Amino acid sequence: MLEIILSFLPLFSILSLLFFFKKSSIFTGIFTLILTALLAHSPFFHKSPTALLYPMVKTSLTTFMIFYILFFGILLFHLMEKAEAIKKIASFISLSTNDRIYQVLMLSLGLSPLIESVSGFGLAIIVIAPILIALGFNGIQASLLSLISLCAIPWGTLALGTIIGAELSNVNLDMLGIGSALMSFPLYIYFAILVCTIAAGKRKVLKRLPEIIFVSLVLSSSILLCNRYISVELAGLFGSLITIIVVFTLIKIQNKTPNISCLEKLTFIKNISPYLFLSFILLTSRMIPSFKVNLNNTFNIKMENYDFELPLLYSPGFFLVLSCIFTTILFKLSIPNILESLNLSVRKCFPVILTTFLFIFISEIMAASGMIHVLSNFAAYSFGAYFIYLSPFIGSVGGFLTGSNTASNTMFIKLQTQTAAEISSKPLLAACTQNVSSSMVTMINPSRVTLSTSVCKVGKYESSIQRKMTFIVAGTLSFLAFEILLLSLCI
Template sequence: MLKFLLAILPLISIMFMIFVLKKSSIFTGIVACFLTAAIALSPFFHSSIFDLTEPIMKSSLTTSVIAYILFFGIFLFHLMDKAGAIDGIASSITKATDDKIFQILILALGLSPLIESVSGFGLAVIVIAPLLIALGFSPMKSSLIALISLCIIPWGTLAMGTIIGATLGNVDLDKMGMGSAIMCLPIYIYYALLVVYIGVGFRALKKRLFTVLFVGFILGASVWVCNRFVSVELAGLFGSLTVISVFF
């Protein structure tokens, strides 16, 4: 039991520093890293400092790759902002429909999964949240909707996580993709309800309930169809493009 408590201590420390002490993610990560190393070197786990060399190198390389991708994602956001692309996209959506529910669903279940499927690593948040703010939603609502919109996770970065999971588990990729799609179908419907509820409230959601349910179903069904008949890698891209096409 003591070993178990020590093993989860780094995770608890991360949550405590971020949510209670309100420390930055960089500070939290550094502290958690040193804490993990100290626990591993303690008499309870009997590790030597040489045992830590490989995991530290691997985690550093992984962090470098993610930082590299995020850097250019943030750079892309600032480039779009300076070029007026964010206001332009928001204006195009406004011209297409002034319905707040449609605007939310287009971005949260259409554009965001599209970006996440191609890029991954949560970069869709950097684009979606400013677009929602430009459309008149509060920063808090925009942030929540943008975070929830990262719903295409099994097919993010062209289904890299699903491919790796199927390979490590020695599971057929097509079966893994179709199984994930079936499990995600009710989740997409729930996310559609949730983002609309956050954006416009329960009364407006109740009036357009069938439309919201239909959009969530369309995303899930189109993802399954692509997994079944086309490609697991393209399923997220196909599903998001289907939702956007249905709207426009």
């Protein structure tokens, strides 16, 4: 029993420091890392100081892979922001129709997932919240809509959290992407109805329900098909672009488009071209076999002892580098603008990378010392087959506390999949549940809510918005629990 309590201490430390004592993620990570290391060296787990070397090296390698993608994703956003491309894209979309349903569908299920899929970090809030206010939505509406629009987190920063989840849980990446996309189907319908209800009211939503559901299915189907036939990394970007095109088409068919000149259309294409360029080169690398093989075999970092492989030219990070170069040339950005973008990217990236390193290190030490094995055995013995129904709530704890799918997966995905194996359930089902639940619950992470209320200038209503978002997320978790029930009956 004491061994179980000691194994649970690192998780208890993370939860209590973040939730009750309101400590920063970095402080929490450092404190818990020291605690976990001391526990691993205790007589209960019998690990020598040198035994930390393997988890440390493996953590460093995994963190470098995250940095390679995350930094250049954030840099691309800042370069486009300096070129005012983001502002002009947003302006064009917002002015393309006066129909509130179409406006909110295009922004919440199109533009926001597009930005989140490339840059991550909740940056979409900064972009779409001011547009919503400019369109006449009040601050509370804009805050809620911008938070709900963070619905493509499993594919945020080119599916970084999903990639790390697959890496840590030894689950096939393609299967994790497809499973996460299937689980998200009813959630996108739910989110589409919610944003339209907030924007236009229940009556209008009921009148146009088939249309709203159709757009949500376009997003979810596009994401699923891209996961299945192209690549997991490209799914969010692909799905959001298709959704924007489909909504534009619906607007055109129903003659709800104001007069937009050819010059304005060309300017829009130019401003969105970095995303189109990124989509094209990623698509080419995934669809042309010879190109794929050459990229995989060139500058491929392999360390079999650490079960690590990073093909530098095949990784999404490389294509983000090319997109950053393309953006710099296309918009003729000045040296000061480039340097400022680099500075902003470093400042945003550093705390995320450090936090991720600490949490992965904690997870690796727990795995190496046998703590995760002890906890998974205990969970399997205590809950048996019912553990799988707790899986969405475990994932949601990580998403709520860290505001990051990547960080949440590093904390809990090993525990989830190992426990699933112990109870003869499907580790893939547990991994998908962890991935989706932790992603969707980042909407109510306190820092995300604070960001949205700050941008919308409704700080005095922050607690009210937090409560409303909590009810929305409770609905999300209920959908996931119901899906698991159906899957468990079918399998």
